[in-house]
Amino acid sequence: MHASSSATCTVCHSQESEIFVEVPNVPVLCNILWPTREEAVAVSRVDIPLAFCPDCGHIFNPEFDLSLMDYSQAYENSLHFSPRFQRYAESLARDLVKRHDLHGKDIIEIGSGKGDFLEMLCELGDNRGIGFDPSYVPGETERAKTSQIEFIQDFYSETYTDRSADFIVCRHTLEHIEDPVSFMDMVRRTIGDRETTVFFEVPNGLYTLRETAIWDIIYEHCSLFTKYSLAHLFEQAGFEVTDIHTTFGDQYLCIEARPRREPAGAAANHWDDPNEMAEDVARFALRYQQKTAEQRQMLADMYAAGQKAVIWGSGSKGITFLNMLETANGIEYAVDINPRKQGMHITGSGQRIIPPTFLAEYKPNAVIVMNPLYLDEIRQSVQEMGVEPIFLTV
Numbered sequence: 001m002h003a004s005s006s007a008t009c010t011v012c013h014s015q016e017s018e019i020f021v022e023v024p025n026v027p028v029l030c031n032i033l034w035p036t037r038e039e040a041v042a043v044s045r046v047d048i049p050l051a052f053c054p055d056c057g058h059i060f061n062p063e064f065d066l067s068l069m070d071y072s073q074a075y076e077n078s079l080h081f082s083p084r085f086q087r088y089a090e091s092l093a094r095d096l097v098k099r100h101d102l103h104g105k106d107i108i109e110i111g112s113g114k115g116d117f118l119e120m121l122c123e124l125g126d127n128r129g130i131g132f133d134p135s136y137v138p139g140e141t142e143r144a145k146t147s148q149i150e151f152i153q154d155f156y157s158e159t160y161t162d163r164s165a166d167f168i169v170c171r172h173t174l175e176h177i178e179d180p181v182s183f184m185d186m187v188r189r190t191i192g193d194r195e196t197t198v199f200f201e202v203p204n205g206l207y208t209l210r211e212t213a214i215w216d217i218i219y220e221h222c223s224l225f226t227k228y229s230l231a232h233l234f235e236q237a238g239f240e241v242t243d244i245h246t247t248f249g250d251q252y253l254c255i256e257a258r259p260r261r262e263p264a265g266a267a268a269n270h271w272d273d274p275n276e277m278a279e280d281v282a283r284f285a286l287r288y289q290q291k292t293a294e295q296r297q298m299l300a301d302m303y304a305a306g307q308k309a310v311i312w313g314s315g316s317k318g319i320t321f322l323n324m325l326e327t328a329n330g331i332e333y334a335v336d337i338n339p340r341k342q343g344m345h346i347t348g349s350g351q352r353i354i355p356p357t358f359l360a361e362y363k364p365n366a367v368i369v370m371n372p373l374y375l376d377e378i379r380q381s382v383q384e385m386g387v388e389p390i391f392l393t394v
């Protein structure tokens with residue numbers, strides 16, 4: 001633990017925040033692919049301290065260093081290869097189009113990645129889209145482009161205020177931003193007097209705490225938002241929060257808001273009591289220790305019995321699992337259905353990423369499923385290969 005554990009909250013700037021857990025020695029950047037094991041294991045590592053703000057309910061890394069980040073084109077975060085995630089994204093897009101009457105509208109997506117979600121929104125409602133992402137690679141998206149979509153390989157900023165939008169969507173981006181207050185103030189200024197609705201989706205910090213979902217903790221996520229801190233951030237930036245809800249088995253947190261017309265401070269805050277999570281915060285460090293100890297032991301027992309395991313899922317959760325547990329170095333392979341990842345190596349721990357078909361030959365005794373939501377589709381695809389491992393969720 002740090003000698004001085006107090007910190008300034010990155011959402012409400014309260015001085016009351018305190019570090020409540022520290023995750024040691026994980027790779028700085030999670031979703032980078034490495035062609036060789038040597039490159040993978042040579043990456044720089046860092047500790048992740050997490051602080052809790054009792055005033056707005058925010059969880060954040062007070063020692064986050066933006067200069068360590070390099071979101072180059074090697075950054076691989078597309079989850080669209082999983083049928084389960086694909087179904088979720090499609091139902092979300094349909095729901096947004098329906099509830100917000102997105103037909104023939106202008107939509108901006110901040111952090112649009114490879115553009116899959118924006119394309120869905122545009123196709124479903126015949127909308128026009130502009131996607132902003134510094135990691136966008138022209139021509140990499142598989143589906144046919146419509147002429148109604150433009151991708152700009154840049155961070156969204158006030159430079160683009162002239163690009164008006166009826167709807168701004170931003171998914172899994174805000175948690176990466178060092179100064180979310182400046183960012184939301186900027187978004188609010190770009191909207192000006194327009195009637196733009198905004199939709200943001202982030203990992204749900206309360207889920208991480210309550211489910212001890214420690215594999216979700218990665219250095220890139222300098223903020224772990226809760227419904228309290230997310231609402232606080234938007235209201236502070238001059239938005240009226242119209243809805244907050246969780247999705248994807250409570251793992252994600254969605255917020256919808258529109259520019260507030262009344263003078264600042266006049267809005268009522270309905271999400272203002274973070275006290276109910278104080279106990280979850282207080283218990284988390286112990287639960288974290290217990291969970292990592294259990295998993296280390298589980299792996300040690302498996303090796304002692306001469307068994308071999310693979311993990312399924314080489315996204316953030318899988319990478320964190322393999323890097324947080326020293327005993328995970330007995331695992332040789334990580335399965336991923338994304339062909340862009342296969343043949344590459346897990347950052348930090350160095351496991352080779354293999355396609356599911358490899359399991360027919362490798363015959364693992366156990367498949368460790370990193371996201372329980374994918375268990376059914378994974379079990380089915382492994383059993384179709386005639387392999388009968390046990391399936392573990394962690």
Ligand SMILES: [Zn+2]
Binds near residue numbers: 053
């Ligand atoms: Zn705060």
